[in-house]
Structure formats: structure tokens, C-alpha cells
Amino acid sequence: MGMTISEKILARAAGQDSVKAGEIIWVQVDKAMMDDILGPRVEIADNLKKQNRPVWDPEKVVIVSDHYTPPANIKQANIVKFTRDWAKDNHIDNYYEFAGPCHQVMVDKGHAIPGTVVVGTDSHTTTYGALGCFSTGIGSTEMSGVLMTGKIWLKVPQSIHILWEGDLREGVMAKDVSLRTIKELGHAGATYKAMEYDGSTIRSMIMDERLCLSNMAVEAGAKVGMIGYDHVTAEYLEGQHGITDRFDWINADTDAVYERRLRFRAEDLVPQVACPHEVDNVTDVEKLEKTKVDQVYIGSCTGGRYHDLKMAAMFLKGRKVASGIRVLVSPASRDIYNQCLRDGIFNDLAGAGCTILGSTCGACLGVHSGNIGDNEVCVATTNRNFLGRMGSKTSGVYLASPLTAAASAITGYITDPREFLQEERA
Amino acid sequence: MSRGKVWKYKDNINTDIIAPPESMELDIKGASAYCMSNLDPEFAKGFRPGDYFVTEHNLGSGSSRETAPLVLKELGVRVIVAMDYARIFYRNCINVGMIPVECSETNRISMGDEIDVDYKKGVITNYTKGETYACNTMPEHITKIMECGGLIPYLMEEAGKNKN
Numbered sequence: 001m002g003m004t005i006s007e008k009i010l011a012r013a014a015g016q017d018s019v020k021a022g023e024i025i026w027v028q029v030d031k032a033m034m035d036d037i038l039g040p041r042v043e044i045a046d047n048l049k050k051q052n053r054p055v056w057d058p059e060k061v062v063i064v065s066d067h068y069t070p071p072a073n074i075k076q077a078n079i080v081k082f083t084r085d086w087a088k089d090n091h092i093d094n095y096y097e098f099a100g101p102c103h104q105v106m107v108d109k110g111h112a113i114p115g116t117v118v119v120g121t122d123s124h125t126t127t128y129g130a131l132g133c134f135s136t137g138i139g140s141t142e143m144s145g146v147l148m149t150g151k152i153w154l155k156v157p158q159s160i161h162i163l164w165e166g167d168l169r170e171g172v173m174a175k176d177v178s179l180r181t182i183k184e185l186g187h188a189g190a191t192y193k194a195m196e197y198d199g200s201t202i203r204s205m206i207m208d209e210r211l212c213l214s215n216m217a218v219e220a221g222a223k224v225g226m227i228g229y230d231h232v233t234a235e236y237l238e239g240q241h242g243i244t245d246r247f248d249w250i251n252a253d254t255d256a257v258y259e260r261r262l263r264f265r266a267e268d269l270v271p272q273v274a275c276p277h278e279v280d281n282v283t284d285v286e287k288l289e290k291t292k293v294d295q296v297y298i299g300s301c302t303g304g305r306y307h308d309l310k311m312a313a314m315f316l317k318g319r320k321v322a323s324g325i326r327v328l329v330s331p332a333s334r335d336i337y338n339q340c341l342r343d344g345i346f347n348d349l350a351g352a353g354c355t356i357l358g359s360t361c362g363a364c365l366g367v368h369s370g371n372i373g374d375n376e377v378c379v380a381t382t383n384r385n386f387l388g389r390m391g392s393k394t395s396g397v398y399l400a401s402p403l404t405a406a407a408s409a410i411t412g413y414i415t416d417p418r419e420f421l422q423e424e425r426a
Numbered sequence: 427m428s429r430g431k432v433w434k435y436k437d438n439i440n441t442d443i444i445a446p447p448e449s450m451e452l453d454i455k456g457a458s459a460y461c462m463s464n465l466d467p468e469f470a471k472g473f474r475p476g477d478y479f480v481t482e483h484n485l486g487s488g489s490s491r492e493t494a495p496l497v498l499k500e501l502g503v504r505v506i507v508a509m510d511y512a513r514i515f516y517r518n519c520i521n522v523g524m525i526p527v528e529c530s531e532t533n534r535i536s537m538g539d540e541i542d543v544d545y546k547k548g549v550i551t552n553y554t555k556g557e558t559y560a561c562n563t564m565p566e567h568i569t570k571i572m573e574c575g576g577l578i579p580y581l582m583e584e585a586g587k588n589k590n
Contacts, residue, residue, distance in 0.1 A: 037450055038491055047578050068451070075451040123490040123514060137490035137514050141521035141577050187438070188484040192513050221487065221512055278438060366447035386442040386488060393464035 002253025004159040005226040006194040009134040009250065013117045021158040021257070030116035031060055032146050035102045036079055037067035037367075038121040040086040047144035055090045056150040062094040062111050063087045064102035067361040072368035100333030100359030103127040103301040107211065108335045110240070114229055114247040119146055124301055124383065129214035129225040130207065131233060132250035136223050157223045158259035159194040160185070161252075164201035166266035171418040173311065174209035175303060175381065175401035177201065177264075178216040179272035183282035184262055191221030193259060196252065201266040202227060207236040208307035215302050216383055219279040228252065271404050271417055273379075276396035277387040285404055285416045294376040296321075296409040297390075299330030299357070300364040303381025303402055306336045309345050312406040315420050317348035322412030328370045330357040354409070366390045372397075379408045429553060430476040433469060434537040435462075439481045441488040441515065445497050457493060458500040475502030478543060480535050482508065485526075486515025495519045504572065505543050507532055507550065507561065520568055523576035529561035545569070 003011065003018060011019040013027035034040065040063075048055070055061055063083060071077035080097065087095035099105045103124055106112050114132035118125065123137035138152070146152050162181055181195075195217045202210070210227050217225025227233075228251040237243040271285040298304065298312050309331060321327045329349050331337040337359050340346050346356055357363075363370030364382040371391035372378050378390055378397050385397035400408070403417035410420070439462075449460035462469040473479075479498060485508035486494060495518045498506070505525045509532055519526040527545050535541065539554040548563040574580035 038489075038493070042492055043496075043578075050578070051582070073451070079451060121490055123488065125490075139490055139492035139495075139514060139518035139521060141492060142517065144578065187487060188510070188512065191484070191510070221484070223513060365442075367450065384442070384488060386440050388446055388464040389442050 001257065002255035004194065004252045004256045004258065005132070005196055005228060005250060006134060006157055006159055006224060007256070009115055009117065009132070010154065010156050012115065013134070019156045021156050021259070023156045024153055025156060026151055026153050027117050029060070029119055029146050029150055029152055030113070031062060031111050031118045032143065033062045033064070033102060033106060033111070033118065033120035033122070033125065034143065035067055035122050036065040036069070036083040038140065039063060039083050041079055041082050043140040044144050044147065045086055047141070048147060051148060053148040055092070055147050058091040058093065060150070061092050061147065062106060063092050063096070064099065064105050065097040066099070066101045066105070067365065067367060069098050069360055070358060076368070098334065098358065100331065100336070101301040101304070101361050103215065104305065104332035104336065107131065108333050114233065114237070114250050119143070119152060123218045124215050126217045126222065126225045127211055127215040127301060129217065130210035130227045132227070132229045132247055134224055137218065155192070157192060157194040159196045159256070160190055161258040161261040162195055162197050163199040163261065163263045164197065164266055165199045165263070166201055167204070168201060168266045168269060171403055171421050172269050172271055173401040173403055174205055174212040176269055176272045178213050179274050179282045179399065180264065180269055181262070182216065182220045182280050183272070185220040187219060187278055187280040188221045190217070193222055194224045194226055195220065195222045196226045198228060203230055203232070205232070206307060207232060208305040211305065212302055219383060271401060273404065273414060274385055274399035276385050276398065279383070279385060279399065285400065285414065288414050291377060291398070291414040293325055293379050293408050293412055293414060295325060295370065295372055295378040296327045296405050297363055297370060297378055297380040297382065298402055298405050299328065299332065300361065300382040301332055302383040304330055304332035304336070306339055308381060308402040309336070309340055309349070312402045313345045313348040315403065315406040315410065315417070316352035316354065319352050319410050321353040321409045325409065325412050327354040327409040328357055328363060329354045330362070330369070331359050333359050363390060379405050379414055381405050428476060429540055429542045430478050431474070432478050432480050432535055432537060432539040432541055433473060434535055434539070435465065435481045437481070437483040438487060439485050441486055441491050441494040444486070444494040445491055450491070450493065454493065454496045454500050458497040461497045461501060470501060473501045473503070475504070477502065478505060478507060478541055479503045480507045480532055482532050483510055485511045487512040490514045492518045492522065495522045495524060499524055505545065507543060520571060521577040523572045523574065525564055525569065525572050527561045527564070529559050531559040534559065
């Protein structure tokens with residue numbers, strides 16, 4: 001019987017010829033990632049100390065201080081300090097700070113290698129599924145076990161096959177594909193399961209766009225968000241990291257068994273928005289009543305990649321952001337920051353009145369650098385719009401693509417980006 | 427298993443609601459004062475050990491933060507009842523030493539009801555309404571983890587036994 005992408009990777013990790021959904025297996029972890037907010041400080045350092053156990057393999061551990069950088073207060077500064085010191089004391093050389101949200105750092109620095117098993121103390125660890133990693137979020141206790149032994153038990157998930165075929169229309173991005181898929185599945189529709197994206201729409205997406213899809217998989221409750229290996233993956237790996245090994249085996253067998261199959265036509269998709277306070281509360285942007293915006297946030301491990309900023313700059317270049325609103329831009333990593341600096345993208349964005357922030361998780365989860373106040377509305381390219389997510393419990397977060405965010409930044413209202421495409425052509 | 431008062435909420439009580447962003451930089455005791463504060467400011471003040479935390483669908487969606495089950499535990503939550511759970515939260519609950527029970531009829535349970543959850547027999551008794559509901563049973567190794575106060579203390583105890 002054929003295997004899904006998840007089954008293939010897990011069979012290899014378990015040292016078996018095959019596995020099937022539902023089986024519980026022990027696997028060797030290839031990379032264990034921690035951040036600052038949910039890293040060593042939450043139980044993990046204590047657990048290792050109590051057990052008097054060293055980290056099983058410091059080279060396989062990556063720590064990124066990203067949520068509390070730059071620290072907004074002494075408590076946050078002390079959490080980063082603790083994380084930094086713990087990394088040093090435990091000989092973790094892969095320690096990053098002010099380098100950007102962990103998931104983009106993992107990708108930029110070559111820690112996400114196809115076919116490997118990666119676990120992280122952050123739910124968006126699903127991101128590297130785009131590169132063919134079986135990568136998923138875990139809690140502190142589980143991470144303690146991984147750090148002591150290098151192993152974790154996993155239940156092989158059933159997979160949902162998500163087929164997108166055809167060409168996306170102009171003004172529509174991977175974020176829209178993701179929101180539309182989550183609308184269909186529901187925010188718990190893939191709980192305990194693997195999402196496996198496929199089809200000509202997905203295969204024609206560049207890596208920046210694919211990473212957005214895998215990143216958001218957890219918003220449907222999924223354990224992983226897989227995308228098969230192809231020429232895009234190969235070119236990305238060689239271009240970014242000089243990796244020329246082939247990973248053609250990271251594709252599902254034609255007779256793989258899926259729990260469910262969804263099918264979408266890319267031509268039918270229009271820009272999508274997830275309204276407060278659930279990620280599956282999704283509607284076509286054109287159907288939203290005129291909604292005034294106080295802040296636009298373009299950033300995070302979901303919507304702050306180079307392609308995202310480049311698309312936003314395409315609209316904002318030579319224009320001005322609406323008066324009275326704040327437009328904050330936080331590139332998803334220092335590497336992306338530097339690339340935007342070199343390519344003049346920051347000139348276009350800052351010239352339009354955007355505030356360029358450092359690379360950080362800050363505002364996305366409401367811990368610093370752009371929290372919103374009572375009754376304020378933010379359009380964000382991020383991943384969650386939960387009650388109080390970015391600040392006040394009376395505020396509202398609308399999740400959208402970088403193009404929708406840029407269009408809204410210009411008008412001051414949630415705006416269909418296609419209005420600007422018509423203008424660009426005129 | 428004992429009678430206790432119900433704190434009842436509906437669908438999608440996510441990790442940001444249980445452990446709000448502004449509480450994340452505090453220790454667990456400090457953070458527990460913010461638990462559920464955006465939805466119900468009375469919860470953290472009023473919850474007493476022995477009370478039950480009961481919700482409907484998709485409990486614990488969102489973040490992998492183990493601080494979410496930890497703040498509930500800090501407030502005295504031992505047994506949680508929901509229709510279904512988000513994946514990471516479910517594992518985290520067991521690992522910190524709580525019992526996450528599944529029951530498809532939590533919509534029949536109201537705030538303030540007095541209930542008893544027998545997770546060994548798989549029965550929830552609602553004394554206020556005079557009703558009973560089926561819930562799943564928890565295997566003994568899971569209930570032992572709770573009795574020890576979490577997976578790590580459980581493993582330490584098991585390791586100690588093996589030495590003797």
C-alpha cells in the first residue's frame with residue numbers, strides 16, 4: 001500500500017520500511033528548536049537540572065530569542081538573558097538573537113532539511129513542511145524529554161489531501177489560498193492530522209509562498225503541513241544553502257491513502273480575510289462592509305518574507321499611507337531585512353510612511369512593538385486573530401495577505417487589492 | 427472524584443484566552459491571575475480546587491504554550507471536560523498532570539452546575555440537573571501521571587522504583 005509524505009518521512013525516522021496512519025512510533029529527532037518565550041525558562045531548564053541530564057546532542061538543538069527581542073521591559077530582558085545564558089551553558093552553538101522569528105531563521109540558516117523530523121516549542125513549527133520536513137510544535141515537558149533522549153513518540157497522522165489546480169488570479173497570494181483552505185476545513189478540521197498540499201497551483205509557487213501555507217496549517221489544527229519535493233525545493237536548497245542532494249522520495253505514492261480529499265480551483269479564488277476572532281471566520285474581502293483600520297501590520301513568520309514585502313512595496317511605492325493610521329513592517333528575518341535594504345524595498349515602504357521595525361515576533365502576539373488599544377482594528381499578515389491577540393480585548397484583528405494589507409494601508413479601510421491592480425494598469 | 431462546581435465556557439477557548447499575551451512574561455503563579463481574564467475576569471479569582479473547567483469544542487487551540495495548562499493547574503484545575511481538544515494542548519494537559527476528559531454532551535452542562543466526573547467509570551453526574559452523561563475513561567497509566575503531578579515526576583518515581 002502506498003504512503004503519504006508524512007508516512008514516508010516517519011517510516012524512515014522510525015527505521016521501518018513502512019508505517020501507516022494510526023501507528024504509534026518512536027522516532028529520532030533531527031532538530032529540536034526552542035524560542036525564548038516558551039524555551040528553557042518554561043519547565044525545561046528545571047527538568048534537565050532535576051534529572052541531572054545534559055542535552056543529548058547540542059549540535060541538534062537550535063535556540064532563537066525572537067518573541068522578546070528587543071525586550072520591552074526588564075522581565076522580557078531577563079527572559080532573553082536567561083535563554084542566552086542557558087544556551088551558552090549547555091553548549092548550544094546554534095543560538096540566535098535579533099535574527100528574526102525562529103521559523104524563518106530555521107529556514108534561512110539551513111536547519112530545516114528535507115526528510116528530517118523537527119520539533120519546536122512553537123506551534124508554527126509546521127512551517128518547514130514546505131521544505132519536506134515533518135515538523136511540528138510540542139510543549140515544554142515533551143521538549144524536556146527530547147533534550148534528554150533525542151527521541152519522541154508520535155502517532156502517524158492521517159493525511160488530508162488538499163489539491164489546488166490552475167493559476168491564481170492577479171492580486172491573490174498564498175495567504176488567500178491558506179485562508180480559503182482553513183475556511184473549508186474549519187479551525188479544528190485537521191486536528192491530529194497532516195495537511196498535504198498539492199496540485200499545479202502549489203507546484204508553481206515559490207518557496208516564500210509555500211512556507212506561508214505550511215506555517216498556517218496549524219490554524220486548521222494540523223500536526224504538519226506538507227508539500228512534496230520538486231524543482232522549486234531543489235533550486236531553493238541549492239541557491240540558499242548549496243545543497244545539491246536530491247530528495248525526490250519526498251512525494252506521496254500514487255496509491256497513498258488519505259482520510260479526506262479537498263479540491264479547489266485557483267481561478268475561483270479572490271482575496272480572503274479572516275475576521276475577528278477566529279482564523280476560520282473567513283470571507284471574500286469584497287464582501288466586507290467598509291471597515292476602518294487603525295493599524296496595518298506586515299510581518300511575522302507567516303507574512304513577513306521577502307516576497308511579501310516586495311508585493312506590499314509594489315503597491316506602496318510612490319504612494320502615501322492613509323493619514324491617521326500606523327503601518328508597521330517587520331521583516332521575518334535579519335537576512336530578509338538586509339535583502340530589502342539592498343533592493344530598495346525599504347525606501348519604497350518608508351517613503352510611503354511605513355515604520356520599519358526590526359525582525360521580531362513582538363506585535364503578532366501582542367507582547368511589544370505594536371500592540372493595539374481599545375476598539376482598534378488591525379489588518380495583519382500574521383496567523384492568529386484570537387480575542388486579545390494583539391492587545392486590547394476590545395480590539396479586532398483581520399488576517400489578510402500582504403497585498404490586501406498594503407491596499408488597506410493606502411486607503412485606511414480594509415480594501416480589495418484588485419482595486420489597485422486596475423489602477424496600476426490604467 | 428468528588429462533587430465540584432462547574433465553570434462553563436463554549437467553543438474555541440484557545441491558548442491566548444487561557445494564558446493571555448501580557449501574562450506570558452510572568453511566572454506561572456503571576457500568570458495564573460490573568461487566566462481567562464479577557465473572557466471572564468471572575469474565573470481566576472473565583473476558581474477553587476475541586477471545581478471543574480468545562481468547555482465545548484476545540485479546547486486549547488492555538489499556541490504550544492505549556493503555560494496554558496500550567497496556569498489552569500496553578501488555579502486548582504485537576505479534571506477538564508470538553509467535547510474535543512486541540513492536539514498540543516491535549517498532550518500538554520496530561521504531561522503537566524491534569525485529566526482531559528472527552529464528553530459529547532457538555533452543552534447540557536451550565537455555569538455553576540454541581541457535577542462529579544468519574545473518569546475511571548466514564549460517567550459524569552450532574553447533580554443540579556439530575557442528569558448523567560457518558561465520558562471516555564482514562565487508562566491507569568494516565569491517571570497515575572496526574573496523581574504524581576505530571577509526566578516528569580511520574581518518570582522520576584518510576585525510575586526510583588526500578589532502583590529499589
